[in-house]
Amino acid sequence: MAKFKVLLIYPNLQMVNLLPTNIAVLAAYLKEHDIDVALFDTTLYRTSNRSVDDIRVEHLQLRPFNLKEKGVGYNTTDIFDDFLKIVDGYKPDLMAVSATDDTFDLGMSLVSRARGRGIPVVVGGVFPTFEPHEAINNENVDFICMGEGEDALVELCRYIQKGKKPTGLKNIWAKIEGEVYQNPIREPIEIETLPYDDFSVFDDKRFFRPMQGKVYRMLPVAIDRGCLFNCSFCAAPVIRHLYRKTGGRQYFRIKSTKRILKELTHYISKYKADYIYFNSETFFSRKEKDIEEFGEEYASKIHLPFWCQTRIETISTRMVRVLKRMGCDRISLGIEHGNEKFRRSFLRKPFTNKEVSTAFEILNNNGMKVTVNNIIGFPDETRELVFDTIRLNRNIKADSINAYFFTPYRGTELRKYCIDKGYLDPAAKTDNLIKSSILRMPQLRPEEIKGLVRTFPLYVKLPESYFDTIKIAERLDEEGDRVFSELSELYFKEYFK
Ligand code: B12
Numbered sequence: 001m002a003k004f005k006v007l008l009i010y011p012n013l014q015m016v017n018l019l020p021t022n023i024a025v026l027a028a029y030l031k032e033h034d035i036d037v038a039l040f041d042t043t044l045y046r047t048s049n050r051s052v053d054d055i056r057v058e059h060l061q062l063r064p065f066n067l068k069e070k071g072v073g074y075n076t077t078d079i080f081d082d083f084l085k086i087v088d089g090y091k092p093d094l095m096a097v098s099a100t101d102d103t104f105d106l107g108m109s110l111v112s113r114a115r116g117r118g119i120p121v122v123v124g125g126v127f128p129t130f131e132p133h134e135a136i137n138n139e140n141v142d143f144i145c146m147g148e149g150e151d152a153l154v155e156l157c158r159y160i161q162k163g164k165k166p167t168g169l170k171n172i173w174a175k176i177e178g179e180v181y182q183n184p185i186r187e188p189i190e191i192e193t194l195p196y197d198d199f200s201v202f203d204d205k206r207f208f209r210p211m212q213g214k215v216y217r218m219l220p221v222a223i224d225r226g227c228l229f230n231c232s233f234c235a236a237p238v239i240r241h242l243y244r245k246t247g248g249r250q251y252f253r254i255k256s257t258k259r260i261l262k263e264l265t266h267y268i269s270k271y272k273a274d275y276i277y278f279n280s281e282t283f284f285s286r287k288e289k290d291i292e293e294f295g296e297e298y299a300s301k302i303h304l305p306f307w308c309q310t311r312i313e314t315i316s317t318r319m320v321r322v323l324k325r326m327g328c329d330r331i332s333l334g335i336e337h338g339n340e341k342f343r344r345s346f347l348r349k350p351f352t353n354k355e356v357s358t359a360f361e362i363l364n365n366n367g368m369k370v371t372v373n374n375i376i377g378f379p380d381e382t383r384e385l386v387f388d389t390i391r392l393n394r395n396i397k398a399d400s401i402n403a404y405f406f407t408p409y410r411g412t413e414l415r416k417y418c419i420d421k422g423y424l425d426p427a428a429k430t431d432n433l434i435k436s437s438i439l440r441m442p443q444l445r446p447e448e449i450k451g452l453v454r455t456f457p458l459y460v461k462l463p464e465s466y467f468d469t470i471k472i473a474e475r476l477d478e479e480g481d482r483v484f485s486e487l488s489e490l491y492f493k494e495y496f497k
Pocket residue numbers: 011012013016017018019020021022023025026052096097098099100101102103122123124125126127130145147148149150152153225226227233234235236239279281409410411432433434
């Protein structure tokens with residue numbers, strides 16, 4: 001029998017270059033099951049007027065970078081023509097789209113172009129996981145996958161290949177002759193024994209990604225999956241809840257040190273990576289002893305610069321010394337908000353401001369470069385509350401400072417709160433957490449939030465004597481733009497070299 005062929009579709013935001021491990025793991029898993037795979041990836045097409053990273057440079061979050069030095073630029077051909085060429089050349093038996101809230105529409109506009117060819121379409125990822133009805137009712141969709149896709153996708157392929165109706169597969173909802181068949185979720189997969197991620201499906205240009213001014217050949221390495229924490233603005237606690245109902249394996253899983261080292265060695269030799277991006281929501285979620293053991297092995301056998309992120313509560317002198325020995329280039333920490341009470345009760349991040357200061361003292365004393373993540377424009381947030389976040393950031397010494405627009409992603413506890421309070425139309429689509437606020441709140445309007453986002457690093461790093469001038473730079477008018485551009489120049493010259 002001819003091999004079954006799947007066209008994976010990754011409708012990404014323009015130039016969000018970090019390789020996604022979900023596509024790589026699905027590609028590997030399908031191939032392991034003797035299914036043929038090709039990929040259509042939209043990352044290098046101009047699908048909007050500016051990229052996420054270009055906006056982040058404007059918002060003083062990233063140092064300017066030049067992808068062209070590594071030969072990476074935009075595709076000049078038409079995205080839809082190219083898509084149809086792949087469909088007609090490869091002739092897939094199934095089109096498989098991976099979608100988040102921000103990318104579902106682009107995915108649908110692609111597959112709609114190929115709809116007349118009788119190729120079934122399955123959509124997986126966080127969007128259908130949280131919005132299954134909207135996803136399955138889309139006219140371009142035949143199947144959706146809620147939750148993890150490895151086994152569900154392989155089973156779906158087998159059913160289609162054998163001409164059987166896939167109406168009863170766990171994780172898969174099927175729409176057949178107008179009728180929708182819903183199915184329960186299966187337990188999370190064992191990640192220790194998965195095949196290694198297959199990044200060979202990606203164009204070679206996709207391996208390059210900027211990190212604070214430099215462009216590296218960067219590889220994401222998934223060392224665990226899931227998250228143990230409960231942040232109300234994040235999808236993870238809701239996904240955990242979804243899996244708990246299965247009564248099986250937990251959502252948060254880790255790979256062993258042995259397995260991670262083998263994977264690293266394989267990726268570095270196969271893809272020639274010169275920088276590792278540890279794909280883990282909390283790098284220090286395993287036992288300190290295990291981290292030390294892994295750190296020793298990494299320091300002696302791998303020792304490539306790397307990025308990781310962790311939680312404030314997990315920072316200790318002992319752990320930061322491990323990072324130093326390993327050659328860590330940069331660590332990211334999410335503070336999100338500077339008001340302790342607001343952060344604890346509303347965002348469900350229960351650490352104290354004292355813990356934040358202590359963590360930064362340890363990191364600074366050990367010469368670690370830190371990126372700090374903040375969010376502005378939470379429901380009910382006031383200008384005064386935003387200034388609590390500015391004040392906390394002024395008290396710590398971070399190398400780079402991110403301020404994102406609060407974005408009410410599907411499935412999250414805070415999205416529901418926004419709808420209940422009348423700040424958000426239930427049907428509202430998220431745009432992007434670096435572009436604008438989609439909430440409509442009387443006490444903090446979208447334009448004010450935008451002004452605060454762009455001037456946030458200025459408020460944090462410049463002396464207080466500049467505050468009146470920075471306030472002018474918040475304004476989104478001609479004078480505001482001029483002052484903002486002058487202050488930006490100063491910022492890049494004196495505070496963010
Ligand atoms: C690592 C990560 C990234 C990486 C990699 C992205 C990726 N698509 O893998 C980078 C940095 C590139 C990234 C970018 C963005 N991210 Co992100 N990211 C994550 C994070 C922390 C982990 C994701 C991950 O690797 N999980 C492990 C993999 C294996 O799981 P998975 O992605 O869910 O995939 C499994 C299933 O969903 C399913 N599946 C996925 N696709 C498909 C397709 C088919 C056909 C099938 C059958 C199954 C299937 O099978 C997979 C394997 O089991 C999550 C948080 C979370 N807990 O999920 C946020 C998260 C996914 N990101 C989020 C956001 C908002 C973004 C951005 C829009 C941010 C931005 N403005 O730039 C972009 C969108 C880019 C994109 N095209 O996805 C949100 C999405 C919210 C939502 N409801 O849409 C999340 C949930 C975080 C949050 N705020 O709650 N992200």
